Ligand code: B12
Ligand code: SF4
């Protein structure tokens with residue numbers, strides 16, 4: 001058997017050679033007292049070390065996405081990143097298992113603990129992961145939790161995706177990050193169509209005996225409306241995400257009603273029906289025909305390590321206009337005063353141009369199905 005130091009160095013090489021920009025190792029005791037979603041007992045009780053790694057998003061693609069010059073390239077970038085995260089996970093798991101250690105590669109995304117009444121992509125709302133990559137990354141020294149609640153790193157801000165591996169191998173832990181890269185500019189709180197992140201209130205938790213905080217988030221169901229693309233317009237009405245869809249402007253305050261609204265909107269979404277309701281990120285990213293239709297991600301991708309860049313990103317978004325669905329079934333951005341909302345048969349309204357709104361009876365249903373047919377697995 002190779003020495004654990006050699007294995008550790010091999011793990012770093014596998015991650016970095018296969019596209020990760022950051023990799024770190026944390027000891028199990030750093031997760032004592034941490035939130036329950038990062039308890040390694042759920043997946044691998046024999047865990048002694050946690051390996052975390054991160055891949056940054058392409059910055060040109062982010063800016064084209066925020067400024068609404070180009071939509072689908074961001075999803076394509078995210079898809080490639082997930083493929084790399086899974087490949088690195090598989091390689092590291094193979095290495096450690098080959099050396100006789102019990103090891104569990106954590107799914108990069110879309111795998112959740114059972115929740116009552118929430119077995120599929122229409123009904124689940126709590127979405128507690130089998131293991132939380134964000135908290136794990138903090139415990140492995142990759143970064144801190146930003147005000148936006150995402151992992152923030154000194155090198156790339158929050159614009160990174162994460163994965164983790166649990167193992168019974170006992171390796172020397174890497175140091176924790178000592179300085180918080182989040183300067184509390186709160187730009188992340190201004191870019192959400194559903195005002196998800198509070199600018200004043202915080203929540204706190206403990207990792208490795210240290211206290212961390214992030215901005216308090218509204219109920220999860222609210223986030224599912226914004227992140228899920230059911231409502232794209234900012235409350236000021238001047239810019240939107242890449243979603244042309246609209247739900248109620250005053251979302252219910254009562255959580256039961258909010259959850260019912262999410263489930264109703266998802267039930268009418270053609271991209272969550274049949275087999276699609278059970279797909280994991282792994283199923284999606286390795287299907288060559290699957291298209292990622294991302295509409296937001298703003299609170300994460302706006303946050304780069306330098307404040308000047310964050311301000312530029314915010315400005316690009318604020319000046320990017322409002323997304324409409326065109327007659328041809330495409331999504332383009334136009335100035336806010338050229339937009340009209342029309343009803344659909346899918347719970348949501350959809351934004352179209354003033355001009356094209358006059359003839360929606362002739363083309364809307366066809367354009368809506370062209371829009372959703374981009375996604376391949378059905
Ligand atoms: C679920 C999820 C979502 C859900 C959010 C719902 C949720 N519950 O968090 C949705 C789909 C809305 C979502 C949106 C986004 N996500 Co997401 N998501 C995840 C996922 C799978 C888990 C996140 C998580 O840890 N949630 C649980 C946390 C928030 O709660 P907690 O404090 O641990 O637990 C609380 C409750 O659950 C409660 N509780 C009560 N009873 C019980 C019982 C038990 C048993 C437990 C355990 C807990 C519990 O206790 C806690 C106290 O409040 C991770 C992948 C992963 N496996 O880590 C990606 C992940 C966090 N997402 C990511 C991203 C980027 C996004 C988006 C930007 C969308 C996008 N373009 O990808 C947005 C950002 C939204 C935001 N501001 O947070 C990245 C973050 C990268 C980074 N730099 O940090 C991740 C890590 C994916 C990845 N592989 O990189 N996401
Ligand atoms: S945008 Fe500003 S406040 Fe928000 S997480 Fe990034 S650095 Fe922190």
Ligand code: SF4
Nearest residue numbers: 192226227296297299
């Ligand atoms: S991804 Fe978009 S909708 Fe979701 S919380 Fe972040 S800013 Fe809000």
